[in-house]
Amino acid sequence: MAVLEKELITNLKKINSKNATEVTRLELSDEELASIDKEYCTYGDKIHAEPVPKVFRDCNGSFMYDSENVPFLDLEMWFAACNLGYKNKRVRDAVVDQIDTLPQISSHFQYDYKVLLSEKIAKANIKRFGRKGRVHFNVGGSQVIEDALKLVRNYTHKSRMFSFYGGFHGRTLGASCLTAGYRYRKPFGHFSEEAHFVPYPYCYRCPYGKKCDSCNYYCVQQLRREFEDNCAGLYDHSSKDCSLGAFFVEPVQGSGGYIVPPKGYFKELKKVLDDFGVLFVDDEIQMGFYRTGKLWAIEHYDVKPDVITFSKSLTNGMNPLGGMWAKEELISPEVWPSGRTHSTFCNNPIGMRAGYEVMSIFEEGDFEKEVANKGKYFLDGLKELEKRHKRIGNVDGLGLALRIECVTEDGYTPDPELLHDIISEGLKGDLMYNGKKCGLILNKGSHYNNTITLVPAVTISYAEIDMALSLLDQLFTRLS
Secondary structure: OOHHHHHHHHHHHHHHHHHOOOOOOOOOHHHHHHHHHHOOOOOOHHHHHHHOOOOOOEEEEEEEEEEOEEHHHHHHHHOOOOOOEEEHHHHHOOOOOHHOOOOOOOOOOOOOHHHHHHHHHHHHHHHHHHOOEEEEEOOOHHHHHHHHHHHHHHHHOOOOEEEEEEOOOOOOOOHHOOOHHHHHOHHHHOOOOOOOOOOOOHHHOOOOOOOOOOOOOOHHHHHHHHHHHHOOOEEEOOEEEEEEEEEEEEOOOOOOOOOOOOOOOHHHHHHHHOOOOOOEEOOOOOOOOOOOOOOOOHHOOOOOOEEEEEHHHOOOOOOOOOEEEHHHHOOOOOOOOOOOOOOOOOOOOOHHHHHHHHHHHHHHHHHHHHHHHHHHHHHHHHHHHHOOOOOOOEEEOOOOOEEEEEOOOOOOOOOOOHHHHHHHHHHHOEEEEEEEEEEEEEEEOOOOEEEEEOOOOOOOOHHHHHHHHHHHHHHHHHHH
């Protein structure tokens, strides 16, 4: 046997022997972690939004567990990345099997689950929208938005887009152009291709001072007037050409505070966009995968999107993977050829296998009915809390995308301080339920930084919803 071959066999035996040994977990106290973190970790992520970041040690289903094994009911679910709950056995087992089979492969090469997951999503959209399309993957929400921007620019040759005030589409440079908050762009200089922002249909606090039941979609008509005005700069009536390529839309506004538009709003908006040749890009990164009771939230509005972006719960949080679906004329191989956009991990096998299992679970269950029923039950409970607490100004929701506006004693003025205190209080872990100590994990959003956005797992039980309502009641009672 050649010397080189003997060395290779010896090295492989060493590697396999090392891999077979049991992995040792480091067990550091919260205080030890905080000390190391303070010295060596960046403060540029969101972990340090609070002076003392909360440490968790375990998770399961709808719960996180801290260092004292106190259970925290999670109504944030990793910003809607874990719609099927933590440690979902089927997704976990699929990922473990993929790790044991084909965990790594260059995204230059083809393999089974990448193709099969694309097929599932494409066929699901044929069923819902009657349109053939194709799927392109990348490693997360912001990256998928970047790909959608490239897709639109490739097809329309337009570099500016429409977006909504209050919208959030990501923090990469291109996605930041679509994200309304100046604070996301301010540290990074001038953004020459910032979107043309339009008011979202936030009927509880209508920017035009109108009433939803009598305004006749006044906000949409205002946009139409911008197109019709020769001096507005949106549209060239002589060449019938719009200066912007697409409208990036959240069907329920996420970071803006889980705002649910009126039923007919997007249908009216789509008429305007179609009249003036603007593509409709549906951002389902937070609202997709049955968050609202439909695979895609846009299904509630009887609108056919040209492009859909998705991420987060595609893998139930087990892998950073996202994708975009687009109708055939935008993404066919002739229009969108090999290498148009690509990344090293875009077609990674662990993510594809997790995504395939997630889609299979959704296909096999009646999540449309279950989420609608649970969402109604939860919202009815929130309306009872609204009656009891003057500091709750508005509750609303679609499926299990729910909202609570925190307000001052006048019942309307936004109260961001109360919101902050409620979230912090929930993380103390000293609430009581059925005689046991527990905590509550909440998320926030809103145009005024005063809204609790409730994002439970779509598998949450009715008993857990009752627990959530009780803990919310305790928090508002304690802090009001």
